[in-house]
Amino acid sequence: xxxxxxxxxxxxxxxxxxxxxxxxxxxxxxxxxxxxxxxxxxxxxxxxxxxxxxxxxxxxxxxxxxxxxxxxxxxxxxxxxxxxxxxxxxxxxxxxxxxxxxxxxxxxxxxxxxxxxxxxxxxxxxxxxxxxxxxxxxxxxxxxxxxxxxxxxxxxxxxxxxxxxxxxxxxxxxxxxxxxxxxxxxxxxxxxxxxxxxxxxxxxxxxxxxxxxxxxxxxxxxxxxxxxxxxxxxxxxxxxxxxxxxxxxxxxxxxxxxxxxxxxxxxxxxxxxxxxxxxxxxxxxxxxxx
Amino acid sequence: xxxxxxxxxxxxxxxxxxxxxxxxxxxxxxxxxxxxxxxxxxxxxxxxxxxxxxxxxxxxxxxxxxxxxxxxxxxxxxxxxxxxxxxxxxxxxxxxxxxxxxxxxxxxxxxxxxxxxxxxxxxxxxxxxxxxxxxxxxxxxxxxxxxxxxxxxxxxxxxxxxxxxxxxxxxxxxxxxxxxxxxxxxxxxxxxxxxxxxxxxxxxxxxxxxxxxxxxxxxxxxxxxxxxxxxxxxxxxxxxxxxxxxxxxxxxxxxxxxxxxxxxxxxxxxxxxxxxxxxx
Numbered sequence: 018x019x020x021x022x023x024x025x026x027x028x029x030x031x032x033x034x035x036x037x038x039x040x041x042x043x044x045x046x047x048x049x050x051x052x053x054x055x056x057x058x059x060x061x062x063x064x065x066x067x068x069x070x071x072x073x074x075x076x077x078x079x080x081x082x083x084x085x086x087x088x089x090x091x092x093x094x095x096x097x098x099x100x101x102x103x104x105x106x107x108x109x110x111x112x113x114x115x116x117x118x119x120x121x122x123x124x125x126x127x128x129x130x131x132x133x134x135x136x137x138x139x140x141x142x143x144x145x146x147x148x149x150x151x152x153x154x155x156x157x158x159x160x161x162x163x164x165x166x167x168x169x170x171x172x173x174x175x176x177x178x179x180x181x182x183x184x185x186x187x188x189x190x191x192x193x194x195x196x197x198x199x200x201x202x203x204x205x206x207x208x209x210x211x212x213x214x215x216x217x218x219x220x221x222x223x224x225x226x227x228x229x230x231x232x233x234x235x236x237x238x239x240x241x242x243x244x245x246x247x248x249x250x251x252x253x254x255x256x257x258x259x260x261x262x263x264x265x266x267x268x269x270x271x272x273x274x275x276x277x278x279x280x281x282x283x284x285x286x287x288x289x290x291x292x293x294x295x296x297x298x299x300x301x302x303x304x305x306x307x
Numbered sequence: 308x309x310x311x312x313x314x315x316x317x318x319x320x321x322x323x324x325x326x327x328x329x330x331x332x333x334x335x336x337x338x339x340x341x342x343x344x345x346x347x348x349x350x351x352x353x354x355x356x357x358x359x360x361x362x363x364x365x366x367x368x369x370x371x372x373x374x375x376x377x378x379x380x381x382x383x384x385x386x387x388x389x390x391x392x393x394x395x396x397x398x399x400x401x402x403x404x405x406x407x408x409x410x411x412x413x414x415x416x417x418x419x420x421x422x423x424x425x426x427x428x429x430x431x432x433x434x435x436x437x438x439x440x441x442x443x444x445x446x447x448x449x450x451x452x453x454x455x456x457x458x459x460x461x462x463x464x465x466x467x468x469x470x471x472x473x474x475x476x477x478x479x480x481x482x483x484x485x486x487x488x489x490x491x492x493x494x495x496x497x498x499x500x501x502x503x504x505x506x507x508x509x510x511x512x513x514x515x516x517x518x519x520x521x522x523x524x525x526x527x528x529x530x531x532x533x534x535x536x537x538x539x540x541x542x543x544x545x546x547x548x549x550x551x552x553x554x555x556x557x558x559x560x561x562x563x564x565x566x567x568x569x570x571x572x573x574x575x576x577x578x579x580x581x582x583x584x585x586x587x
Contacts (some may be wrong), residue, residue: 023413024490032403032422033457043436050435057442065386103326113417117323119573120330125570127334128519130540131558135333138340138551144349146336175523180329185580192581195327212315229323243519248541265431270526275435289429 050279085260089239104190114274122184133248167257193227225304340555368556381539393459393513441450452513452527509578536561
């Protein structure tokens with residue numbers, strides 16, 4: 018109260034300036050740019066809905082959109098399930114558990130390019146360690162090109178993304194689990210529930226707010242696929258691993274089609290809004306607040 | 308009863324170790340590879356003990372990457388950029404967090420909602436206008452586009468510090484006012500020093516995010532001497548994609564500084580991440 022009328026805004030000045038310059042204005046500009054034909058060298062020219070009609074008629078766009086949805090689905094399910102399973106294990110009171118917590122978070126802080134190179138090296142068909150391992154363990158003799166074969170490329174890439182990112186979700190789940198009093202689980206066991214029953218009927222319902230939060234951030238993350246794709250496949254072979262995020266980069270900064278890329282960016286934006294929006298709408302049905 | 312618990316713990320360890328191996332293996336395999344000569348890399352079956360370990364020329368890959376391929380310079384560039392960008396977040400986030408937590412003003416709730424909602428917009432939507440803006444004002448091929456956006460806004464940091472400052476007792480603030488502190492002094496001498504723990508977390512997380520960023524360096528940096536370590540690695544990959552021993556060594560060099568920082572600040576980072584989850 019005693020801070021006067023102006024000083025709050027002075028304190029917020031850098032943040033508001035940054036917000037306006039790097040978030041709000043760009044969101045408006047790219048909406049407008051979506052209706053123009055624009056390379057960097059000449060000024061934008063209004064073309065109405067041309068970018069959108071071209072997009073819906075082009076075959077690569079539909080391939081990329083399908084890849085994006087497929088990637089997103091596999092990524093979100095893998096991350097949310099693996100994250101939860103290991104968060105539950107990490108919540109155990111065991112010797113050395115802090116070591117595992119630290120270890121599982123390690124890929125999250127690792128440079129994207131380094132992750133890309135390391136996995137390229139592991140997945141390479143000739144003398145790649147994964148193929149050699151598979152040959153030893155299950156006697157696989159053909160050398161699979163994990164990233165070069167259209168059948169496997171997208172899934173291989175998805176798994177690398179999961180490996181890189183899942184540690185974060187694990188920690189968020191763990192935070193949620195730790196805020197649930199242990200006595201509740203113990204009480205249910207005294208009432209005769211086994212570990213699985215106690216998890217599914219006591220712990221999980223109490224964890225739903227965290228699950229909801231994890232789902233939202235994972236969905237947003239799943240549409241943001243530049244780094245690893247750029248350092249591993251660059252969208253290939255034949256667009257097999259190209260996703261919207263990377264497709265936008267290619268159109269804007271490889272082909273310099275800023276208008277078309279802006280229109281694509283808005284499709285990505287709407288897709289994110291739509292999928293997260295649906296989750297907010299059905300939230301009441303399954304998320305239980307204490 | 309005791310027996311069952313023993314079996315359960317055993318299984319927990321088993322699963323943790325399995326996934327732990329999957330996590331650790333790529334890192335170990337990379338480190339092993341850095342001590343191999345070019346010929347030893349494609350040996351079948353691959354050897355776990357590298358051929359140059361504790362032999363003359365053991366550090367050859369490292370000296371070649373660091374000196375001949377300029378990675379020492381790239382490391383320095385990345386440190387400079389990440390340091391400046393993260394330092395900025397300490398100031399701007401704490402000022403904004405202070406205002407949001409302790410001041411009443413018109414539009415407070417709305418502005419805070421906008422700040423958090425902006426985290427949900429994909430970077431691809433903003434990056435094209437941002438690129439054009441920076442090229443108009445002639446900032447291309449400089450560090451300013453890599454530093455300034457992160458310097459000015461940190462949604463995560465602002466959010467975290469707001470939570471922290473809201474828990475500071477009112478009496479402390481009142482006492483400072485009675486002692487004659489002006490608004491800025493209250494922030495500078497009372498609130499800022501009280502938040503060293505969250506500030507450290509924010510600094511480390513911002514440092515890592517900037518260090519690992521790839522999109523902005525790819526777009527904005529052209530001169531070889533300005534490259535960040537991520538960008539240097541990407542360029543190296545497209546030029547010498549068959550020199551696996553050097554590429555892997557470059558990767559190890561690029562992640563080693565972060566891993567060392569992480570080992571010492573692990574507690575801060577994980578606790579910081581955990582608060583971001585429970586309060587969200």
